[in-house]
Amino acid sequence: xxxxxxxxxxxxxxxxxxxxxxxxxxxxxxxxxxxxxxxxxxxxxxxxxxxxxxxxxxxxxxxxxxxxxxxxxxxxxxxxxxxxxxxxxxxxxxxxxxxxxxxxxxxxxxxxxxxxxxxxxxxxxxxxxxxxxxxxxxxxxxxxxxxxxxxxxxxxxxxxxxxxxxxxxxxxxxxxxxxxxxxxxxxxxxxxxxxxxxxxxxxxxxxxxxxxxxxxxxxxxxxxxxxxxxxxxxxxxxxxxxxxxxxxxxxxxxxxxxxxxxxxxxxxxxxxxxxxxxxxxxxxxxxxxxxxxx
Amino acid sequence: xxxxxxxxxxxxxxxxxxxxxxxxxxxxxxxxxxxxxxxxxxxxxxxxxxxxxxxxxxxxxxxxxxxxxxxxxxxxxxxxxxxxxxxxxxxxxxxxxxxxxxxxxxxxxxxxxxxxxxxxxxxxxxxxxxxxxxxxxxxxxxxxxxxxxxx
Numbered sequence: 001x002x003x004x005x006x007x008x009x010x011x012x013x014x015x016x017x018x019x020x021x022x023x024x025x026x027x028x029x030x031x032x033x034x035x036x037x038x039x040x041x042x043x044x045x046x047x048x049x050x051x052x053x054x055x056x057x058x059x060x061x062x063x064x065x066x067x068x069x070x071x072x073x074x075x076x077x078x079x080x081x082x083x084x085x086x087x088x089x090x091x092x093x094x095x096x097x098x099x100x101x102x103x104x105x106x107x108x109x110x111x112x113x114x115x116x117x118x119x120x121x122x123x124x125x126x127x128x129x130x131x132x133x134x135x136x137x138x139x140x141x142x143x144x145x146x147x148x149x150x151x152x153x154x155x156x157x158x159x160x161x162x163x164x165x166x167x168x169x170x171x172x173x174x175x176x177x178x179x180x181x182x183x184x185x186x187x188x189x190x191x192x193x194x195x196x197x198x199x200x201x202x203x204x205x206x207x208x209x210x211x212x213x214x215x216x217x218x219x220x221x222x223x224x225x226x227x228x229x230x231x232x233x234x235x236x237x238x239x240x241x242x243x244x245x246x247x248x249x250x251x252x253x254x255x256x257x258x259x260x261x262x263x264x265x266x267x268x269x270x271x272x273x274x275x276x277x278x279x280x281x282x283x284x285x286x287x288x289x290x291x292x293x294x
Numbered sequence: 295x296x297x298x299x300x301x302x303x304x305x306x307x308x309x310x311x312x313x314x315x316x317x318x319x320x321x322x323x324x325x326x327x328x329x330x331x332x333x334x335x336x337x338x339x340x341x342x343x344x345x346x347x348x349x350x351x352x353x354x355x356x357x358x359x360x361x362x363x364x365x366x367x368x369x370x371x372x373x374x375x376x377x378x379x380x381x382x383x384x385x386x387x388x389x390x391x392x393x394x395x396x397x398x399x400x401x402x403x404x405x406x407x408x409x410x411x412x413x414x415x416x417x418x419x420x421x422x423x424x425x426x427x428x429x430x431x432x433x434x435x436x437x438x439x440x441x442x443x444x445x
Contacts, residue, residue, distance in 0.1 A: 002303055007296050011323060012308030015295075018349040088418040089411040090439045091400075096407035096415070097445035104444070113414060125317035126342035133339075133346040140348035141410075148408040 022140075025147030029095070032153040035286050036179045037210070038071075038171060042198035043191045044163030047215040048184045049077045050253070051278075052160040054263045056105050058279035064155040067098060067106035069145065071171065072162040073120050073138055079111025083260030087112045095150045103262055108149055139174050156286075165197040169205070177206035182244065182282065186216040187231040192239065199239055209241045210285045213278050217246035220270050227270050242285070245278035247271060297332065299325035306332070311352045317341050321351060394420040397432040 010016055030036065039052040049072070056066045070078035079085045084107050087099030098106035114120060122137050124130065151157060159179070161171050172179060181202055185195040195212065202209055218227040227248045250271040256263060266272050297306040306323035309331065313319075317338030324331045336344075344351060396404065407415060422439050423431050 001300060002298055002305070004296055007298065007305040009305070011296050011305055012353065013295065013321070013351050014353065015344065015347065015349050015351060019347060022348065088422065088439065088443055089407065089415040090419065090443065090445055091403035091407045091415060091436055092440070092445075093403065094406050096411055097440050100444050102444075113411065124342055125314060125345065126338040129339060129342070133342045136343065136346035137348075140346060144348060144408055144410075 022143050022147065026143050029147045029149070029151055030157070033151055033157045034154065035156045036159065036175060037156055037282070037286075038159040038161050038168075038175060038179050038181050039184060040161035040168040040171070040181055040198060041163065041184045041191075041195055042165035042168055043185065043194040046184045046186045046191055046195075047247075048163075049081060049160050050257055051182075051184050051213055051215060051247070051275075052158050053078060053081050053257070054253075054275050055279050055282065056156075056158050057103060057263050058275050059156060059283070060103050060105050062279070062283075065153060066156050066158065067151055067154050068108070069157060069159045070107070070109035070111065071142060071159050073110045073141065074162065076109045076111035076114075077257075078107055078160055079109035080116075080260055081257045082107045082109070084109065084112050085260070092150045095148050097150050101262070106151070106154075108145055135170065139170070142174065165194060165201055168198045169201045172202055172205050172207045180208040180210050180286065182210050183212040183239075183241070184215050185212055185239070187214055189237070192237055196237070196239055199241055210282060211242035211244040212239055213244050214246040216249040219249040219251075222252070242281075244281040244285075245274055247274040247278065295334075297323045297334070299328060299330055301330075302327040304328075308352060314341055319344070319351065393429070394423050395430045397430065399433050400431045400436055403433065403436060 039048050039055075041048050049070070052068060056068050060066045068078055068082065070076045079087070082101045082105065084099040084101065087107075089099065089112075090097045098108060099112060100106050110120060122130075122134070124133070126133060159171070159175065161168055168181075172181065183195050183198055185191050199209065199212075216230055219230045220226075221228050230249055248270050250266070250269055252266055252269065253263065253271050255261075256266065263272055263275065298304070299306050302325055304325055304327040306325050309322040309324045311319060311321045319334075319336045319341050321334040321336070322331055323334065404412060404416060404419075419431055419436065419439055422442070423429070423435055426435075426438075428435060
């Protein structure tokens with residue numbers, strides 16, 4: 001009797017063929033993207049989205065062509081922070097044009113589509129059993145977004161990842177080996193411990209770990225005009241990957257994020273200088289040669 | 295998943311797929327050698343797994359009569375206003391003085407974008423056109439919107 005692998009084709013269901021077509025559309029959509037960089041952590045609330053947006057801004061200010069994909073479908077924050085909430089989606093020639101920030105960064109975020117008063121929900125025939133299918137559905141959606149928007153010619157596509165060490169690895173698997181990772185942590189052992197798990201998990205795969213950024217590394221006191229300690233963690237363990245820089249917390253930056261204002265409105269602040277340095281470190285670590293499609 | 299007619303040792307071929315009913319798909323396969331037919335009846339979890347892949351079971355679009363749509367439409371249709379239930383562009387006859395007509399070429403471009411952004415895109419472009427005193431959306435209007443929004 002024939003086995004599965006003895007039979008050519010699938011008898012007409014076309015499921016595998018369609019999945020392959022989806023992968024083809026993703027590759028085609030990202031063909032003009034030189035560097036694919038995912039900003040993750042594993043830990044939530046450490047400032048991945050803030051780091052993504054403001055690093056994108058710093059790189060854009062250097063003349064690079066940048067876009068952001070907010071892959072945190074369940075807690076999208078880029079739309080608000082980048083000022084593209086309620087942005088108009090315009091049909092291009094074959095795909096949808098990306099909404100852009102005032103400084104020309106293309107941004108896709110579910111926050112442009114779904115109001116903050118609502119949560120992402122999928123139609124389902126198996127309601128109440130979402131643990132069995134939800135992740136698959138979200139990755140199919142990610143694939144559709146990658147394949148159906150005009151990413152165009154980019155120097156960097158920055159993917160703002162959701163929290164979760166296991167999710168970080170799932171994104172690495174989905175986005176493929178050409179995707180490099182930057183991890184964000186804060187100076188606490190709790191956060192560092194979770195990020196260390198992400199480092200360990202990612203290290204088992206082929207993706208490059210460019211390094212980590214220590215966010216909230218002190219806070220900027222407006223009155224003293226100095227950076228003061230925010231966390232008391234004298235003996236932070238090593239993550240075993242390069243540190244791209246430390247970025248202080250600045251209440252003014254948080255205010256800018258809430259209002260969708262660019263960092264260029266904060267010239268000369270330590271947070272801006274720190275982000276500039278991180279951006280340079282990131283650029284220094286990227287492969288200078290153009291990358292092929294996945 | 296593949297099906298084999300054991301007596302003939304021949305791969306079975308998909309014949310037709312009924313649309314999901316109460317979460318179950320009915321997929322009929324037949325043996326090309328002996329003509330024996332069997333139906334695969336999925337439970338809600340199995341249907342949802344296929345839906346979650348964003349694929350449809352059965353022949354390609356031009357054979358849509360035998361293809362059952364399982365999930366390639368708007369995945370969160372109920373959350374976005376002004377969308378058709380199959381995720382297709384909403385095509386309604388003009389109902390009032392504010393109605394905006396889409397040319398075939400503009401509509402084709404609208405159909406190319408993901409179903410989950412289509413309703414918002416349609417509503418937004420129509421508003422953009424109305425604000426410019428136009429009752430028709432053609433490709434020039436779409437390009438003007440792109441330029442206006444710096445895309």
